[in-house]
Amino acid sequence: MTDLERKIYRIIYNMSRFRNNPTMDDLKRKTGKNEASIRKAVNNLVSRRELTWDKEKKEWQFK
Structure with missing residues (x-):
């Protein structure tokens, strides 16, 4: 997992657990x-599941 993928994964995880799904913005x-x-x-x-x-x-x- 690249740094950007890891960062995006953490952002999506944290925001979806404590708020809503993050927007592109x-x-x-x-x-x-x-x-x-x-x-x-x-x-x-997504391709790596x-x-x-x-x-x-x-x-x-999440996996």
């Missing part, structure tokens, strides 16, 4: 990265 502000790099990192996490999206509950599921 939240992730951009907290990581300082652009949308393309954030999407790539999230897709990498570190994160999964539960469509029924509309929330992230």
Whole structure:
């Protein structure tokens, strides 16, 4: 897991546990990265099954 992937994973985990799911603007502000790099990192996490999206509950599921 790269540093950016780890950072995004922690942000999503913490925000979804204590608040709501983070928006793209939240992730951009907290990581300082652009949308393309954030999407790539999230897709990498999903492809490795570190994160999964539960469509029924509309929330992230963690490994």
